């Protein structure tokens with residue numbers, strides 16, 4: 001059996017309705033007949049008193065008395081019997097339907113005989129100030145007779161006794177009719193109350209079911225559905241509160257999710273920084289080991305005096321060279337670690353890129369370029385090209401591309417510097433003749449400490465930090481950059497916003 005609210009409401013309604021019917025039936029069977037008889041009695045007594053009052057004046061005038069009696073009997077559907085003091089029935093009417101009258105007269109006679117047989121009655125009547133009323137069960141009928149006995153007194157002496165007898169058949173008739181009526185009434189009322197109870201239990205349970213459905217979704221942290229109950233009653237207010245709760249929960253949950261996401265990102269960032277720090281320490285100790293060992297070895301050589309005088313200058317130069325390299329490496333690494341920790345802010349400004357490139361070319365055109373007899377070929381002639389970038393950091397980028405190009409170009413080779421215009425940005429390309437970069441290395445060269453020639457060959461020098469720094473700077477500028485193998489050699493390029 002479903003234990004839902006509609007069912008409960010329905011059951012309660014049916015229960016109260018049945019209780020009402022049962023109570024009604026009990027009250028009816030207990031009190032209805034009594035009440036009816038009581039009402040009939042009081043009415044009959046009042047009428048009889050009125051009759052007696054009139055009859056009193058005609059006690060000795062029979063012709064007038066008969067008219068009065070006939071009228072009373074007809075109006076009240078009763079029989080009047082006048083009994084003389086000696087016990088003779090001085091009057092009993094006969095009219096119309098003789099057969100019916102005879103049975104009535106027989107009933108009356110029987111009642112009077114019974115009255116007379118009880119000697120107390122006569123005494124009671126003598127002392128009574130009012131009418132004596134009682135009911136008689138008659139074995140021939142299934143109804144009672146109401147009997148009123150009263151004495152007519154003259155000068156305080158009883159002269160006649162009057163019996164007024166009326167059948168109470170209408171009581172049982174009325175009760176029977178009423179029971180019949182109530183049976184139909186109860187059936188109809190029961191059906192109506194059933195239908196009503198179903199309707200109103202649904203009226204209550206339907207919005208509740210809607211609210212429950214939303215609440216269930218909420219319990220699964222799904223706040224997509226809102227209660228659509230719009231009534232102004234308690235259920236409406238419950239739905240409103242639930243909607244309010246749902247909105248608040250969703251808000252709280254979203255903000256919690258957001259903070260959680262941020263926390264995760266922070267933790268990830270922290271982990272990454274920690275990893276970088278470890279890698280940094282590992283790399284730096286590895287990279288610094290070689291020059292330190294070299295410096296240490298040569299310094300000990302000096303101490304032990306194993307070098308010839310003419311060799312001493314060479315070894316001092318080596319020591320100085322290694323120490324300078326270490327200095328550069330440490331500076332590069334510090335710069336790189338700054339970029340990687342994300343604590344760098346760019347100072348973006350608009351400037352002309354041409355003078356910057358020319359400045360770098362001029363600087364480079366000294367030692368190495370001259371030594372190798374390299375040709376620096378540019379495709380731009382003094383025209384102004386404005387870009388928006390951090391000038392100092394872009395100088396670092398171009399510097400690095402140039403140093404690499406110079407390093408990897410063979411004797412008498414060419415280095416090309418081109419600037420290309422592309423709608424909202426410009427591309428700067430540094431191309432050098434020389435060996436290609438294998439396809440699978442193209443991505444790796446941007447990693448720190450990555451060098452294609454892993455033999456530690458002194459030919460190219462460098463620590464593999466240059467392009468890693470360049471990558472960080474260009475990413476901060478949201479630049480498009482990369483490397484390509486060309487017909488002549490290798491081309492590095494990057495874009496800058498105009």
Ligand SMILES: Nc1ncnc2c1ncn2[C@@H]1O[C@H](COP(=O)(O)OP(=O)(O)OP(=O)(O)O)[C@@H](O)[C@H]1O
Nearest residue numbers: 404405408445451452453462463464465466467490
């Ligand atoms: N123009 C180029 N031609 C050929 N290979 C290059 C060129 N530029 C860079 N590479 C390769 O990419 C590697 C990484 O370059 P990167 O600039 O990061 O380091 P590096 O030049 O060796 O050292 P650093 O720049 O720190 O002095 C180089 O070791 C080299 O193998």
Ligand SMILES: [Mg+2]
Nearest residue numbers: 404462466467
């Ligand atoms: Mg380099």
